[in-house]
């Protein structure tokens with residue numbers, strides 16, 4: 001076991017009474033008592049963050065509004081904005097190891113994963129920096145009688161409220177900050193109460209890199225108070241939210257009050273379909289890793305496994321064995337492959353689903369038990385004898401828990417796959433390219449992998465069908481969430 005020693009910069013950062021970022025000032029949050037930051041690997045308190053009040057949210061929105069309307073930000077040329085976002089990305093990169101360690105301490109994920117995700121987050125900033133000076137409108141030859149000059153332009157939507165979850169904190173922060181800044185918006189960012197440390201650190205790093213006052217403001221605290229204050233704030237023009245479908249629906253209702261623009265990246269219960277002609281040497285480990293990565297706390301995780309009958313026993317056994325062989329442990333041990341769940345609350349939720357599955361008549365094929373007596377560790381779990389009407393097959397569990405069923409043919413596979421309220425991602429494993437693409441057409445999901453479960457790239461839109469969301473992030477579609485189109489008609 002090679003456990004990373006905490007550098008002094010991290011110990012000092014953890015020891016701080018964390019404040020919130022309003023304008024260019026760090027201020028004490030005025031909501032209530034500080035919120036304890038818990039290390040999921042041992043349940044111990046490692047730091048404390050501020051609980052913001054509605055008043056703090058008002059101040060953050062006012063600072064973002066002033067920066068948008070009157071500050072140097074609005075007048076900054078697109079190439080200067082691009083350069084600044086690149087500079088921010090470089091500064092994040094110079095602190096990559098520190099950010100990765102903080103992410104592991106706060107979220108629990110293995111340090112190897114945290115390091116990869118920090119790089120991915122930096123790549124998101126660079127990807128969108130590249131868009132900042134390529135925002136264009138269009139010209140139109142119109143059919144109306146007379147002589148006209150008609151064009152459109154894209155304008156930043158204004159002040160964006162960014163509400164992010166705890167599963168990929170730094171990635172989520174950058175995948176929203178990148179396009180918001182590239183578009184010329186200003187932002188109020190609210191990280192999840194369980195994992196706010198990296199967002200706070202990013203705030204300091206952005207200021208050091210030269211971000212003008214008020215362009216990004218960061219408030220910490222609970223969803224029901226601080227998150228709701230953002231979602232219902234009349235001074236916010238656009239909400240971008242990633243999190244559970246239940247919270248997404250609540251936010252959509254709040255945003256509807258003033259018809260505030262809203263984009264929602266919500267839950268998933270993604271089907272993973274393995275046909276009998278699939279390359280099982282790839283399908284088995286990737287299916288197992290897909291549900292175990294980040295301890296299953298991934299919205300696109302392939303969490304419903306459907307296997308063709310003739311290969312079912314072999315696949316179920318293979319996936320279970322792969323999961324059981326993964327090294328579970330504290331994230332700061334660089335040999336760890338699966339860390340703990342993020343919190344006691346999440347552990348109880350996932351363990352509760354396993355009990356519900358048993359009560360509904362499903363059978364635990366492997367795992368299902370807590371590991372150790374400190375921290376929130378759960379064995380990778382495979383559950384068989386399931387049906388689509390069971391709670392554990394319908395609902396998102398958000399843990400390393402795979403539910404498995406069999407199917408006869410491609411038709412039945414697609415029918416089972418589509419029989420769910422979610423429609424975020426899906427995977428199809430087959431060596432027959434025709435079967436793969438015919439199935440891809442019929443599956444109702446926004447993101448489909450053929451012979452892979454890894455389908456994310458900053459250039460490719462990601463968004464949910466059905467109750468998995470509204471709007472697409474990433475790529476130009478992600479940039480467009482922060483822009484609005486204005487059409488100008490001139491009679492010549």
Ligand code: ADP
Pocket residue numbers: 163164165166190191192193221222223224225226227228229231242243244245247248250251
């Ligand atoms: P979980 O229940 O697993 O914590 P959520 O989807 O509720 O997941 O949380 C994602 C983000 O949404 C977090 O930043 C959280 O604080 C925030 N949030 C939770 N409830 C609300 C709410 N009612 N309004 C706005 N934001 C919320």
